[in-house]
Amino acid sequence: MNTVVNNKKEIRIGLLGCGFMGKVHSHAYRTIKHKYNELGFVPKLYAIAGLGRKSTASAAAQYSFEKWTTDWKEIVHDPNVDVIDICLPEDMHEQVCIESLKANKHVFCEKPLALSVQSCKRIMEIAKNKNVKKMCGFNYRFLPAIRFAKEIIDSGLIGKIYYIGANYSQESGHDPERPADQIRYINGKEPLGTIRGLGSHLIDTVRYLCGDIYSVNAIVKTMIPNRPLTKGGNFSVSADDIAILNIELKDGGIGTLMTSAVATGRKNQLAFEINGSSGSLSFNLENLNVLSVYIEENCPKSLRGFSKINVTEDSHPLTKHWWPPAHIIGWESGHINELYYFLDSVYGDKRISPIGATFIDGYFTALVAESAFKSTKLEKKIYLDY
Ligand SMILES: NC(=O)c1ccc[n+]([C@@H]2O[C@H](COP(=O)([O-])OP(=O)(O)OC[C@H]3O[C@@H](n4cnc5c(N)ncnc54)[C@H](O)[C@@H]3O)[C@@H](O)[C@H]2O)c1
Structure with a gap:
């Protein structure tokens, strides 16, 4: 997170998954800078991963990501990435969370954190020793x-x-x-x-x-x-x-x-x-x-x-x-508020709980x-x- 653009720190996002939630999250990252004009940081849509070269390339272009790949590990181990945002199928969450934490990335994982209690425990075992932000995608709180x-x-x-x-x-x-x-x-x-x-x-x-x-x-x-x-x-x-x-x-x-x-x-x-x-x-x-x-x-x-x-x-x-x-808001606003909260916690080293879901x-x-x-x-x- 050392690049500064227009006096704002860039937080580079590695988004894994470009289906429903991948679309919602990339829309949220793009909207954050529109809604929160006093930000000290700017979210950078850096890299996105998905299954299938054609659909992933097309999502990268549509959502304005700089890079794309079909190998999520490439993004997790890319030293330029600050935040890993997991929008993958539920049965991948444990492996991807653990690998991202081991790579010392800040991790946002869509709900459910994992499919079983044991799986959640294995994630938390690694998470407890990592001084990074970890948040779970319970957007309705926002x-x-x-x-x-x-x-x-x-x-x-x-x-x-x-x-x-x-x-x-x-x-x-x-x-x-x-x-x-x-x-x-x-x-x-x-x-x-x-x-x-x-x-x-x-x-x-x-x-x-x-x-x-x-x-x-x-x-x-x-x-x-x-x-x-x-x-x-x-x-x-x-x-x-x-x-x-x-x-x-x-x-x-x-x-x-x-x-x-x-x-x-x-x-x-x-x-x-x-x-x-x-x-x-x-x-x-x-x-x-x-x-x-x-x-x-x-x-x-x-x-x-x-x-x-x-x-x-x-x-x-x-x-x-x-x-x-x-002048009413819609369902996606919860995701925008939530991902703003997460990036602000990363930027300002603020606590996720009790407002955000840990x-x-x-x-x-x-x-x-x-x-x-x-x-x-x-x-x-x-x-x-x-
Ligand atoms: N918070 C919410 O409101 C909300 C709503 C729907 C889904 N979800 C959660 O979000 C997560 C994703 O759900 P979704 O609806 O976006 O699913 P989806 O099926 O629409 O998208 C999944 C994406 O993962 C990609 N993918 C699958 N395997 C991959 C692999 N090995 N490597 C790289 N990419 C791979 C697919 O290409 C696809 O882009 C799930 O955990 C789901 O429960 C949350």
Whole structure:
């Protein structure tokens, strides 16, 4: 990070993966300098890796990367690279995280950190001795409405948390005729399923807002166990497509979490309602600029109930770099805020936690997911062993 351009330090990004998240992250890096004009650094889209020469070259040109390769190790070991950003399939995260840390790079890894608790532990074992920044891609922490919910809870305005009901629902798997090889959570050497995929976001959001989870009692199921394949034949599905987790929070509250890829009609809903002793909060990603809030204190009886707050005022978190009030933002803004936060931590040697998700948060998420599988198998409540 020694090159200085227009009095700003260049942070050179090595982006691994040029699919969905590769596109979202490169867009975020390009937008950061547009939104945050007082930056002391400038993100440099240095190198990108993908599978297939043609598609990787085309992504490099489209997203304005200086270099491209089909060998991710080349980027990890390139001395010019400051930051490795992992947007690769989940089953590659462990190997790539470990190799990047060993090469002393700052590492941003998309969720889930890894597919198992053991895998997360192996990453953390290397990470603990490396004086670099490590962050896990739980982008929903960086939406203004969710950050505002966190501030309200931390200020004590809704009191003691009694209950959180939360779900992450999509319909990507609801059609039994949809071929297995076209459905992301079913594919791969070790299929992701909904708890480790959508559920990792959900679990992190619950932990971020309400604190650690103490126990899990779950039902994890596969509603559609057989599917056709595009080229003909049948596929036996092992990945879960729906799950319910009854949880106890360390602070005494309880909750119900649901993940589903068979939520017919639902495109991408991450929603929660939190009921506290003196107020409640409610959020739905499908209307992401709004947080519904009820604070009991001093509220006249006739006005009791939820108010919809448009979280776009200067007084709201994460809004000052965006538009004037009520000029709403979109889903990608969370990624822009998140990657700005990560690069600013790299530049200023600032802490990732408690605002950003660390690798330890990635590990806890995997622990809750694994406990849900264990609970289903043993048909009993699992107490989390931190
Ligand atoms: N935070 C979010 O909102 C969010 C949303 C979707 C996915 N994700 C996560 O992001 C990660 C990537 O998901 P995606 O949807 O972008 O996947 P994707 O399939 O769209 O892209 C994966 C990319 O990895 C590349 N790749 C695969 N194997 C490679 C190899 N050996 N060498 C180099 N490149 C290789 C592919 O070419 C492709 O460009 C996953 O961990 C996923 O769970 C996060």
